[in-house]
Amino acid sequence: MENGYDKSQLRDLHMLVEHIGPFREGTHLFREGDAFNAIAAVRGGTVKTYVTDTAGREQVQGFFLPGEVIGLNAISSNRYPCNAVALDAVTLCRFSFPNIAALARRLPGLQEHLFRLLSQDIGKAALLAGNYTTDERMAAFLLTLSRRYAARGFSAHRFCLTMSRTDIANYLRLAPETISRVLRRFQDEGLIKVERRELTLTDAARIEELARAVLRG
Amino acid sequence: MENGYDKSQLRDLHMLVEHIGPFREGTHLFREGDAFNAIAAVRGGTVKTYVTDTAGREQVQGFFLPGEVIGLNAISSNRYPCNAVALDAVTLCRFSFPNIAALARRLPGLQEHLFRLLSQDIGKAALLAGNYTTDERMAAFLLTLSRRYAARGFSAHRFCLTMSRTDIANYLRLAPETISRVLRRFQDEGLIKVERRELTLTDAARIEELARAVLRG
DNA sequence: CGGTCATTTGAGAAGCCTCAATATTAGTGG
DNA sequence: CCACTAATATTGAGGCTTCTCAAATGACCG
Structure with missing residues (x-):
């Protein structure tokens, strides 16, 4: 306690x-x-x-x-x-x-x-309000999910996206199609592995690098 | 009291x-x-x-x-x-x-x-985080300034933009040039009158209409 | 197996940004 | 009072990112 x-x-x-x-x-x-x-x-x-x-x-x-x-x-x-x-x-x-x-x-x-x-x-709330690129926002989104799950004792590098692509889009102020494309590109570049809604961070360091602008540290 | x-x-x-x-x-x-x-x-x-x-x-x-x-x-x-x-x-x-x-x-x-x-x-903070058009954001920005000045006893339809265009741009997540162009277009359309940093709302109703999506009522 | 919904993929268009040049203003010192 | 400078703001042209629209694919459910 x-x-x-x-x-x-x-x-x-x-x-x-x-x-x-x-x-x-x-x-x-x-x-x-x-x-x-x-x-x-x-x-x-x-x-x-x-x-x-x-x-x-x-x-x-x-x-x-x-x-x-x-x-x-x-x-x-x-x-x-x-x-x-x-x-x-x-x-x-x-x-x-x-x-x-x-x-x-x-x-x-x-x-x-x-x-x-x-x-x-x-x-x-101020976090998401900033003026960041699509990649920065997606990386920050995935990284904060990872950290929040980790803080609760769940795996930091493998978790489930419980929300739809459309939900993510509406949260990150992007089109659903853009979410699809960014996730695919991140996967092609070896940053993540995504299958349906199962997500694995395969290169957390580079995700952090991308997210740094948004998360500031 | x-x-x-x-x-x-x-x-x-x-x-x-x-x-x-x-x-x-x-x-x-x-x-x-x-x-x-x-x-x-x-x-x-x-x-x-x-x-x-x-x-x-x-x-x-x-x-x-x-x-x-x-x-x-x-x-x-x-x-x-x-x-x-x-x-x-x-x-x-x-x-x-x-x-x-x-x-x-x-x-x-x-x-x-x-x-x-x-x-x-x-x-x-959540306000600005939303996914809105340039016009909606600018209208909401001007309208909230107006309301906040009015709440303090200042004029609601005429006030000074104490911040630079660049500041507004960095706040609304737009380029400074875009701020210039939107303000000019708003003026051409008769919504506002802007001279230097002095701003007059000449058609508050239409500004409100534009801002409605952001301010929700 | 058929139907529905979420997701993916592609092509084209739109909006905003970038870069560059010009105009305007405010401040400074002669 | 005026010229000069620096900073801010405006304007234009072109490019890039993301959106929109459309269609295809894949997953899940009855």
């Missing part, structure tokens, strides 16, 4: 946690405009958040893997500003936000943790 | 506020990697935040007008993840973050306010 919470505090925390799911692929966890009352940590599966613009195009805002928190951007307006959908079987830990905020007043460590979580997400 | 703080609470708040500046145009308020200890609200002037990527290109992350808060994205790592520079004469209110976080534990309203601020910034 590295949280620094004692037993009674953990009991308090436990009181506001609600395990929900599993949700099947395609299930919406919340929709744009829904009243906000809880944030949630992904326990298993992948969640995609997105909005649909006035022209009907889907703008993917992010993919959330196990251990990552969704709903933080809903605090400011008390409504979810985007849709969230399960890309595979998803289970969640649901935290009542009013309750956790109240508890955070008594537990400095928890308040700090929440501030940190929120602050992190600002930076993550 | 709409804050909901009483007199003694305001005194507490006042204790942690430090008015600093003015800083001259070009002055760096902080640099990437600097130790984080305070957030700051802009009192006057404009602040630009940016990072420089490995290829030496400047990636502008945002412009901050009076009333807006800088430094929130530094909380998570305890270091500023970007540079901040004054675009004109800038004055700031500086808040020691450890102190304000401590105070927030006693003032639920303040804690909520901070959560809101942080949450808002997540959404702002």
Whole structure:
């Protein structure tokens, strides 16, 4: 336990946690405009958040893997500003936000943790906003997936792309066809091996090199 | 007073506020990697935040007008993840973050306010990340400037672009030449009137129409 | 086996960038 | 007050990257 919470505090925390799911692929966890009352940590599966613009195009805002928190951007307006959908079987830990905020007043460590979580997400959103080439963006995308899986104990060099090519395209602001072509070229150049949605990083060093501009270190 | 703080609470708040500046145009308020200890609200002037990527290109992350808060994205790592520079004469209110976080534990309203601020910034960053046309992005940029100035009591349809065309380009992920051409075309089409850095919105309705895809309502 | 959907592949077009030249502005010093 | 310089902004021409449209392929499911 590295949280620094004692037993009674953990009991308090436990009181506001609600395990929900599993949700099947395609299930919406919340929709744009829904009243906000809880944030949630992904326990298993992948969640995609997105909005649909006035022209009907889907703008993917992010993919959330196990251990990552969704709903933080809903605090400011008390409504979810985007849709969230399960890309595979998803289970969640649901935290009542009013309750956790109240508890955070008594537990400095928890308040700090929440501030940190929120602050992190600002930076993550800024990442993709940058002006980078197609290759840089794809490399950064694959590398962050790799690192996030690794952080959760999964393999860093071999994992499954739980999202479709179209989802990746809408996330990286490219056409689906471009995703196909870049992945193929990366494979031809020996950077990766991709078969269907199974992905292997065969030359992580060069991927990192490409992604450096985006990820900065 | 709409804050909901009483007199003694305001005194507490006042204790942690430090008015600093003015800083001259070009002055760096902080640099990437600097130790984080305070957030700051802009009192006057404009602040630009940016990072420089490995290829030496400047990636502008945002412009901050009076009333807006800088430094929130530094909380998570305890270091500023970007540079901040004054675009004109800038004055700031500086808040020691450890102190304000401590105070927030006693003032639920303040804690909520901070959560809101942080949450808002997540959404702002996501805005620009979307996949939009040049015209949509430019219209959204001009319209948000207009709204932000209006929120602070300045004119909504006439204001000064305190940043260079190059800054706008680096923010909107376009070439400076493209900025020039779009502004000229907008003017030719009667949407705006631009002379030097003085900008007038002559057809706010059509600007809003263009920006709708980005701003969503 | 047939149908549906995701993905791949190709060809052509469009949009934006790059490069280069010119124009304009602001600042400086005579 | 004016000339000179440097920086910013504008404009034009051509090229490149990515998109769009269309078709073919392959995977999965009943």
